[in-house]
Amino acid sequence: MIDIEKITNIIGSAENNQLEYKAVLPPARSLAQLIASFSNTEGGYIVLGVHDINGAADIVGLSEDFHANPVTIKAIDLLSPRPNVDYQYISINGKRVYVIMVEKSSVPITIEGKIFSRKSTKTIIVNPDVKVKKTDRLQILSKAMTQLTKYNQSSTGAKSKFLDHYSGVFNIIDDLKTILYPQSESIPTSNQEGKILMRILFSSCADNFEIYLTDLLYEIYLANPSTLKSGQQITIKEVLECADMEEFVLYWAKKKLAKLQRGSVKGFISDNTQIKDLQILDNNNQDKIEKILQIRHLYSHRNGIIDEKFLQYFPEFKLNEEHQLSIADLLNDFLYLMKIVNSIDMAAVTKYHLATL
Structure with a gap:
């Protein structure tokens, strides 16, 4: 009591x-x-x-x-x-x-x-996942692991969850050199199992960026309920299918992500003033993220085989050829997304007084 x-x-x-x-x-x-x-x-x-x-x-x-x-x-x-x-x-x-x-x-x-x-x-x-330091670890992978530890020192729940996922992916990359980068960090693997795994890892981390934005919107709505209010209509069915108000807020945050999932980063930003007002994602950042999401779409739905939509973003490639990333390319994109998430997170904590750990 x-x-x-x-x-x-x-x-x-x-x-x-x-x-x-x-x-x-x-x-x-x-x-x-x-x-x-x-x-x-x-x-x-x-x-x-x-x-x-x-x-x-x-x-x-x-x-x-x-x-x-x-x-x-x-x-x-x-x-x-x-x-x-x-x-x-x-x-x-x-x-x-x-x-x-x-x-x-x-x-x-x-x-x-x-x-x-x-x-x-x-x-x-008290009991973090401690990875044994390797003498032959890729320099870019060591950099990614160091940055992840630095970014994790003060986080919203959304960022902490995002970085936990990336930590697991980095450990997989560290353990599977022979199939993911058998020749060099800058040469895409020729191993078929490695190609499939690369597509899975890339897609999961791009998906996790979207999940982070959903979770962050959810935290902003919880902390500042007034930001949830809008003129957008909802159905009684949508409300009744949620067990409580917290579940409805999470549902609404996920619904707000629809345009981003269709590959429209600019549409997502314009529709979500909570993110737009942070003034982190300028046009260059939005274009870069959109390209990463297009690669994710190609890997998830086309097994990496280039289609006409992909050529709109990457005209330097050829129709129906296989798109591949080297492990260095993949990690550079992951480092970029971590940096963007860290910047968004710090700005959101300051603007909306979000709780951090």
């Missing part, structure tokens, strides 16, 4: 290993990681609706458009074993905040097999 008088006196103190402020409602996965980190350390309080500005607590209040209870319950359901957690809304100076009290656990609390803990005011992962 939360002691309201005690927590009222605590709020306003500086963040520490037993106190964390979030200005907005995070998605369930991010909240689960945060709860696990408290449970695996000394326990403590997570307070939503308070903005930490250079160590000073500003009580901004939590939006009443979305309820925090369903998100918190979903977060707890992601944890194994379930920690002891209490949660409730309280009012401070006329502002509604949401308090989550987490008890210290006697056993490790995990989420997706990962263990998080607190170090001062930071949430850290």
Whole structure:
């Protein structure tokens, strides 16, 4: 049971290993990681609706458009074993905040097999996937792994999920040199199994860029419900098919991605002011991303065989010939997408006060 008088006196103190402020409602996965980190350390309080500005607590209040209870319950359901957690809304100076009290656990609390803990005011992962350093590792692959670690130091839940996928792909590339780049990093493989795997890896990482944008829109909508409001019509069927408001918000974020999935990056940007207003994706970036998505489409739907639509973006190729990338080409595109995601993420955190880990 939360002691309201005690927590009222605590709020306003500086963040520490037993106190964390979030200005907005995070998605369930991010909240689960945060709860696990408290449970695996000394326990403590997570307070939503308070903005930490250079160590000073500003009580901004939590939006009443979305309820925090369903998100918190979903977060707890992601944890194994379930920690002891209490949660409730309280009012401070006329502002509604949401308090989550987490008890210290006697056993490790995990989420997706990962263990998080607190170090001062930071949430850290205790059991990261450590890759053995190889003396013969490709220089460009080492660069990609280093950049991924750097980008992962402060992330929204959307970016963290995006980078987790890329980490797995980099490990696959590192382990399968003989079929993916048997001759050189700059020469496409002639191995048929390697060709198929290259197409799968490229397509999955391009898909994951789209998933990141969906997840980011979802976080923006949760944090700033007013950005969800528009004149666009929806059907009663669409609403009723969603179990709760959070599920509907995720559905709406996915629906917003339709133009991007059809290869129209510019159409997606113009339709989504939440991304457009970040002013990260200029025309050059949009053109580059569109070309990457066209390669993904070719690999996913044409097994790499060039068609007329592909020639509109890449006139230097020939109709019906097989398109192949070297591992260096593939990794350069992945490095580019990681850089774009990192820039978008930092801008979104600043503009919309998104929760980070």
